[in-house]
Amino acid sequence: MRRGLLTSLLGLVSLLCFVQGASAHAVLEESTPARGARLQSAPDVVRFVFNEPVEASLGAVRVFDTEGEEVQEGGLLRPGDDPNSVGVRLAPDLPNGLYTATYRVVSADAHPVSGGVTFTVGKPGTGADGFVQGKTISELLAETETGTVTEVAFWADRWIGYLAVALAVGALAWMLTAPASVPGGAGAPAVAARLRLLVLVAAAAGILASLLAIVFQGAIGAGTTFWGAFGSGIPGEVIDTRYGTVMLVRAGAWLLLALLAAVAGRRLTRIGPASIVAAAAALALAASPAFAGHASTRDPGWLLIPSDIVHVVAMAVWSGGLAAMLWILPAATRPLESAGEKTRTLTDATLRFSGIALACVALIGVSGAIQAIVDVGSVPDLVETQFGRAVSIKIVLFAVLMAFGAANRTRIVPALVRRLEKAASPGRPGVRLRRSLRIEVLLVVAVLGVTAALVSYPPPDAVQSGPASGSVVVDDMRVEYTVDPAKVGRNEVHIYVFDDRTGTPVPVRDMEVSFALPDQDIAPIEAEARRAGPGHYVVPAAMLGVKGDWRAEASMRISEFEEPVARFEVEVE
Numbered sequence: 001m002r003r004g005l006l007t008s009l010l011g012l013v014s015l016l017c018f019v020q021g022a023s024a025h026a027v028l029e030e031s032t033p034a035r036g037a038r039l040q041s042a043p044d045v046v047r048f049v050f051n052e053p054v055e056a057s058l059g060a061v062r063v064f065d066t067e068g069e070e071v072q073e074g075g076l077l078r079p080g081d082d083p084n085s086v087g088v089r090l091a092p093d094l095p096n097g098l099y100t101a102t103y104r105v106v107s108a109d110a111h112p113v114s115g116g117v118t119f120t121v122g123k124p125g126t127g128a129d130g131f132v133q134g135k136t137i138s139e140l141l142a143e144t145e146t147g148t149v150t151e152v153a154f155w156a157d158r159w160i161g162y163l164a165v166a167l168a169v170g171a172l173a174w175m176l177t178a179p180a181s182v183p184g185g186a187g188a189p190a191v192a193a194r195l196r197l198l199v200l201v202a203a204a205a206g207i208l209a210s211l212l213a214i215v216f217q218g219a220i221g222a223g224t225t226f227w228g229a230f231g232s233g234i235p236g237e238v239i240d241t242r243y244g245t246v247m248l249v250r251a252g253a254w255l256l257l258a259l260l261a262a263v264a265g266r267r268l269t270r271i272g273p274a275s276i277v278a279a280a281a282a283l284a285l286a287a288s289p290a291f292a293g294h295a296s297t298r299d300p301g302w303l304l305i306p307s308d309i310v311h312v313v314a315m316a317v318w319s320g321g322l323a324a325m326l327w328i329l330p331a332a333t334r335p336l337e338s339a340g341e342k343t344r345t346l347t348d349a350t351l352r353f354s355g356i357a358l359a360c361v362a363l364i365g366v367s368g369a370i371q372a373i374v375d376v377g378s379v380p381d382l383v384e385t386q387f388g389r390a391v392s393i394k395i396v397l398f399a400v401l402m403a404f405g406a407a408n409r410t411r412i413v414p415a416l417v418r419r420l421e422k423a424a425s426p427g428r429p430g431v432r433l434r435r436s437l438r439i440e441v442l443l444v445v446a447v448l449g450v451t452a453a454l455v456s457y458p459p460p461d462a463v464q465s466g467p468a469s470g471s472v473v474v475d476d477m478r479v480e481y482t483v484d485p486a487k488v489g490r491n492e493v494h495i496y497v498f499d500d501r502t503g504t505p506v507p508v509r510d511m512e513v514s515f516a517l518p519d520q521d522i523a524p525i526e527a528e529a530r531r532a533g534p535g536h537y538v539v540p541a542a543m544l545g546v547k548g549d550w551r552a553e554a555s556m557r558i559s560e561f562e563e564p565v566a567r568f569e570v571e572v573e
Helices: 002-016 137-142 148-177 188-222 226-230 234-239 242-264 273-292 301-327 329-333 339-376 386-421 427-454 460-464
Strands: 028-032 037-039 045-050 061-064 072-077 085-090 097-106 112-121 468-474 477-484 489-499 510-517 522-527 530-533 536-544 548-557 565-572
Touching: 028 112, 045 061, 045 072, 045 097, 061 072, 061 085, 097 188, 148 188, 148 242, 148 273, 148 301, 148 339, 148 427, 188 226, 188 234, 188 242, 188 301, 188 329, 226 234, 234 242, 242 273, 273 301, 301 329, 301 339, 301 427, 329 339, 339 386, 339 427, 386 427, 468 565, 477 548, 477 565, 489 510, 489 548, 489 565, 510 536, 522 536
Parallel strands: 037 112
Antiparallel strands: 028 045, 045 085, 061 097, 072 085, 097 112, 468 477, 477 489, 489 536, 510 522, 510 548, 530 536, 548 565
């Protein structure tokens, strides 16, 4: 067991050294009207087009006039039934003026993406109200950011959902693979009652968590609070998305499992029609994370989806089996009068579960390594990114769990066998086993908590793979940049400068751009920046010859007395 642990961890680290990135966040490709457009008459529709399919709910696209009033009408549009685009209709007969359109959508990797543009209809007039009540695009977007309370609550909801899946799937699997003496002995009624209670509690928690997840996802996508989403049409919009559909299917599987536990609880302790249907519902529950998370949106899907399902099933069978050993097995041993019978039942169940747990450990190690290789990307990302750090914590906890399993298999189980040969009571080995199981269950709870946080972080390659882009705000100017391909060698850099209040291009007279890599003691290297249009400069050949976090500085000459500097970092791979 220890040798297998070391081999698995070394294999994971070595494979991470050679993996390449897979996908990225959604990027805005175009908008209608275009950024800073001057129109003779108001458009009928505002549309945003992205480079990949995006999910959106009510309020994903908003258009403001200079008084801060929203001027869109009706629900969200999918112009041309294009999954890559979102839009909204505008109220008829809009007066001349400046308008600000913002978007907040969920990219294919299940993380929010936001931004905005401005456009002018007719002659907007002059004065201090040439923007939305003094608010910049950045400030408007900040008003639609989901609060920390909602984000933490969503994490807790996912955690409860994962715990429920582990308990129900693992307990059912443990019961069907337990020795015949467990469901068929003197404690059979108590065993069936405990299994029924465990499944019903897990199902109730699972149904609630699945339905609440729809509201939480809508709140994240629309940039509002849970209660703001709950009291609107947002949940209905989320149901039509991939995530919402999966949550409804999960809730349906939970409902089926609850009905089976309520009306046929005793029959779930042995193989038959009821247990087969329950197994199908359990498989649907175990498959749901794969279709609701990263696995279904990343390449290669043919590998990641089955790997994710195997990972969840193996983890549920192992962790839920631990809970079943702690909660259900005592009901089978307690009615037994003979000390030898108690030891035999406990030893047989432990030996049977030990073999199953060993197989689960192997499946978890292989499937987890596959997902980490694709999602993390490289060894440094294990400590330098939130996603990677969460994966690292899972690896450490997994290693500790394996150490406990190895101790049980090499010390406690042989001690129980020796007690069985003497027809003695479980004694101290039984106490040690119970104590070990309690610690392992607590560790599993921690692992699932980390997993619930992990799925909220974008994989490193979704953030870092080229082209890299971002924005910074300097002196009421929004500076947007793109570095393509953000890899070692020649890179093309585009820098756009907009007025953060009006969205119009800023007339930059001249721009000086430099790149430095402090970690490698590389001093600032100047790069030639060429004017490509109003507020738009291009560095056609920035030579970034070393991997690392490069620091860029763009010095923008606005006038004889104004020369603000925009600073940003780009990770070059």
